[in-house]
Amino acid sequence: MNTAFIANLILATVRMAIPLLLISLGELYGQRAGMVNIGLEGLAAIGSLVGFLVSFVTGSNWLGLLCGALAGVAVNMIYAFATVTLCADHTVYGMAINIFAPALASFIYRVYFGSGSELSQITLMRGVAIPGLKNIPFFGDLLFNQTPMVYITVAIVIFTAIFFKRTQAGLNYKAVGEHPRAAATLGISVIRVKYLACVICGALAGIGGAYLTTCYSNTYTEGNVAGRGFIALAAVIFGRWTSGGILLACLFFGFCDALQIRLQVGSFGIPYQFFQMIPYIATIVVLTLIGAKQAGPKANGKPYRREQR
Amino acid sequence: MNKLTKSLSSFVVPLISILLAFLVGMIIMVCMGKNPADALYFLGFGAFGNAANFGTTLSKATPLIFTSLCACFAYRCGVFNLGGEGQFIMGSVAACYVALRSGITGVPAMILCLAAGMAAGGVWGLVPGVLKITRGQNEMIISIMLNYVATLFMGVVYTNWLRDASVPQTEAVPNETKLPRVLTGMRFTYALVIAIVVGLLIYYFLFWTSGGFKLRAVGINMTASRFNGFPVKRYILTSFIVSGAIAGLGGAAELLGTQFRLINGFGAGYGFDGVAMALIGQLHPIATMVVAVFFAALRTGSMTMQAGTGVPTSVSDIIQALVIVFTVAGMALTKLPQFEQLRYRLRSRKGGNAA
Numbered sequence: 271m272n273t274a275f276i277a278n279l280i281l282a283t284v285r286m287a288i289p290l291l292l293i294s295l296g297e298l299y300g301q302r303a304g305m306v307n308i309g310l311e312g313l314a315a316i317g318s319l320v321g322f323l324v325s326f327v328t329g330s331n332w333l334g335l336l337c338g339a340l341a342g343v344a345v346n347m348i349y350a351f352a353t354v355t356l357c358a359d360h361t362v363y364g365m366a367i368n369i370f371a372p373a374l375a376s377f378i379y380r381v382y383f384g385s386g387s388e389l390s391q392i393t394l395m396r397g398v399a400i401p402g403l404k405n406i407p408f409f410g411d412l413l414f415n416q417t418p419m420v421y422i423t424v425a426i427v428i429f430t431a432i433f434f435k436r437t438q439a440g441l442n443y444k445a446v447g448e449h450p451r452a453a454a455t456l457g458i459s460v461i462r463v464k465y466l467a468c469v470i471c472g473a474l475a476g477i478g479g480a481y482l483t484t485c486y487s488n489t490y491t492e493g494n495v496a497g498r499g500f501i502a503l504a505a506v507i508f509g510r511w512t513s514g515g516i517l518l519a520c521l522f523f524g525f526c527d528a529l530q531i532r533l534q535v536g537s538f539g540i541p542y543q544f545f546q547m548i549p550y551i552a553t554i555v556v557l558t559l560i561g562a563k564q565a566g567p568k569a570n571g572k573p574y575r576r577e578q579r
Numbered sequence: 580m581n582k583l584t585k586s587l588s589s590f591v592v593p594l595i596s597i598l599l600a601f602l603v604g605m606i607i608m609v610c611m612g613k614n615p616a617d618a619l620y621f622l623g624f625g626a627f628g629n630a631a632n633f634g635t636t637l638s639k640a641t642p643l644i645f646t647s648l649c650a651c652f653a654y655r656c657g658v659f660n661l662g663g664e665g666q667f668i669m670g671s672v673a674a675c676y677v678a679l680r681s682g683i684t685g686v687p688a689m690i691l692c693l694a695a696g697m698a699a700g701g702v703w704g705l706v707p708g709v710l711k712i713t714r715g716q717n718e719m720i721i722s723i724m725l726n727y728v729a730t731l732f733m734g735v736v737y738t739n740w741l742r743d744a745s746v747p748q749t750e751a752v753p754n755e756t757k758l759p760r761v762l763t764g765m766r767f768t769y770a771l772v773i774a775i776v777v778g779l780l781i782y783y784f785l786f787w788t789s790g791g792f793k794l795r796a797v798g799i800n801m802t803a804s805r806f807n808g809f810p811v812k813r814y815i816l817t818s819f820i821v822s823g824a825i826a827g828l829g830g831a832a833e834l835l836g837t838q839f840r841l842i843n844g845f846g847a848g849y850g851f852d853g854v855a856m857a858l859i860g861q862l863h864p865i866a867t868m869v870v871a872v873f874f875a876a877l878r879t880g881s882m883t884m885q886a887g888t889g890v891p892t893s894v895s896d897i898i899q900a901l902v903i904v905f906t907v908a909g910m911a912l913t914k915l916p917q918f919e920q921l922r923y924r925l926r927s928r929k930g931g932n933a934a
Contacts, residue, residue: 308719348904358911361659361719362858366907369855370900377893381611500723507717541739543731550724550731554710557721561714575916 273408279528280412287524288423289314289481293502294509294516295426296342296474301506302434303467304447306360306571309349309367311499313472314479317342319375321480322392322490323382331395331484335419335477338484342476343469345371350468354461357573368499376492395419395485417485426474430513443467447567450574460574475499497550504553511566519556526552588913589861593870596859596905604898608890618890625883626876632883634765638837640875641767642667642846644774645829646853647860647867649822652781653704654854654862656818657798662707662722663826664850665729669703670696670827671834672733675749675841678834679741684755692756693773693831700827701820703729708819712812718819726850737841748842758836770836775868777825782864794818826850855903861910874899 293310300307307313317338325334349367352358383390395417403414433440445453446463454460478498483490501523508522509515530548605615626636646663653660674692681691707721741749758768785791797804797814805811830846838845856874860867881895912918 352904352908352911356908356911357915358907362907363911365659365661365851365854365858366900366903369851370904373893373896373900377891377897380891380893497723497727500720503717504720504724507720541735543734543738547728547731550727553724554721557716558710558714561716 275532277408277412279525279532280409282528282531283521283525284413284416284420285486285524286527287520288420289478289486290498290502290505290523291423291427291517291520292478292481293475293499294505294520295423295430295513296471296478297502297506298430298509298511298513298516299474300467300471301511301567301570302444302447303464304450304567304569304572304574305350305353305464305467305471306364307346307349307367307468307471308361308364308500308503309346309371310364310471310475310502311495311497312368312371313342313346313475314482314495314499315372315375316345317476317479318482318494319379319479319490320476322483323378325392325484326390329393331392334392334484335480338480339473339476342474342479343472345374346468346472346475349472350465353573354464354468357575360571372492379490379492390490391488392484394488419481419485427513427517434513444567447569450569450572454576461576464574475502478502501549501553504557507566508556508560522556523549523552589910592909592913593859593861593902593906596902596909597873599905600898600901603901604894607894607897611890613888613890618884618888618894621884621887622877622880622895624880625887626880628883630765632879634762634767636872636876636879637765637767637771639879640872641771641774641836642829642833642849643852643856643871643875644771644778644868645832646826646849647856647871648774648778648781648853648864649826649829650850650854651857651860651862651864651867652785652825653818653822654857655785655798656794656814657801658708658711658815658818659719659854660704660707660722660819660822661719661850661854662704662725662823663853664846664848665722665726666700666703666823666826667830667833667846667849668726668729668733670700670830671838671841671845672729672736672830673699673827674831674834675736675741675752678752678756679750684753688753688756689758689835692752692835693828696831696834697824697828700830701824703827704819704821704823705816708816708823711819712815730847733841733845734843737843741841743840749840751839752835756835757839758832766837768832768836770832773828773832777828778864778868781825785864826853852899855899859903859906 293314297307297310320341321334321338324337325331328334345367349363352363353360397415398418400414400421404410406414434444442453442456442458443463445456445458446460450460479495482494487494505516505519505523508519509517526549530545533545534542605619608615608618625632627633646667649663649666650660673695677692677695678688681688683691703725706725707718710716710721711718737749738747743750758770760766760768761772785795793804793809794814796807797809797811801811833846834841852874856870857867860870877895877899881892884890884895885892
């Protein structure tokens, strides 16, 4: 245990937590409007592919992230139409998205790059130091010399906290997830809020996926989301449906991920796969420990039919 | 909606979805500059063209039947078992150990392997079940996390514990322990027979026994079942164990019948595919098995299609994915009140014309 080890661990924790955080925040916006979307894994997969492809073609990581977000929104609109307008079961339809979106992503990848074994690579987004804060000893270099996406994600966390706690619009938004019929009598357009929730959820999950290819790993491989969409679901529950809680939950899961990579290097003769299990087992343990005190939105996952009383 | 139209729509909706999915698939082929008619011909020929091809389709369908029955059984009890893949893999790992390390071969080894697979799958299904009923935990997340754990555990087995010399895979199971083929010249083995028997048993249990009735009642309305005095928690746990055991049996049968060794990618995606097939089959065990054969046909045929016309196999993956997207949306559509009104209006207009 030396400073370099700890510094690396902190750095990796932040880098691992960001994609989870983006995806979980997307889910938070969804669930606050009563939309339980378990299709996050699929949304992140398509975002990851599109982000990679656009960055590869244009050379711009920002354009890649943007298009990743748009791809997430596009796919999530299928989910929105089926669940909001057709009142399909959220879980079942989320599963359909989880099957459809990765198939689409791998199809696009194979058509564009062929089935050759050669891996195409892109240049990753570079870190930007924040002047002043960067000079704090030890932590300055770790926390304030990150890619812009890290700062943007933290800004989204802060914005989300203020939006849901302090603004009228945020309270109206939450009302849709708690009691849509009451919200409707207050003149809130429930359907519109639900669609808006799906747009935000799709965009954030898409960016979360695109982060993996534009800021984290410079190649696209099938299955690179590796369950983050589902860990993000757990993070929302663990974070008690608040953006601050989700931030901590994601840092914890990010830490597990960072730790397993560091431990793999040390290895100690133990097969590396056991270390790779750590994030998944941690998710199970955390969910088991916090139990079923469901504090989520009351009307979560329930269909809303306007004319029904 | 009366019972007849309900069962009719549960038959028609998947059929229309399949047609729509094929339509989209053909549009994609046209966009890629290929002739869709040729592609469809090769797809059909590759899947059903001759006895050998049909045998390959059935052999590919076998593991899918197991995982789709696994998803079907759990969902009938109202719990979403997304862990079919992990249970399938744990089943195959257990079977692999018995086949390679027990020292016995032949029919007794086969039976022991299949039993070990069932037990391992059942245990892997037990975990989310126990957490669900004791801690009220979300069974979907837990079972998916266990998929990743199982895949990694299998990795340990084929890269370390049962590694075949320098290659990252296990040794092949002994020839005497391999499941034999039913007919010479066709690739499917007795694993398919086991799969069909399991499917029929589930059908019988769900629809012709009081236990099955209660299990379905729990699935339809847990609160009502609890007030009726049904042991809801016990049914949930049992459904998880049985569902896991079915997938585990599938994993063992796949190992002994088709793959013979554990290797990277074994069983990947079978769990989610199983969920998709169970949903398209409207959670009916027999319909689910038919859907599994259909999916397998798409997979087998797409290889021939790629070789014959250059249309990549992933087009068939898109078609499969679209079938589930359309089916679930379609089923929701038929349940909408507006749809009911539309149907009613159409019928009354028809009646008016006749009069």
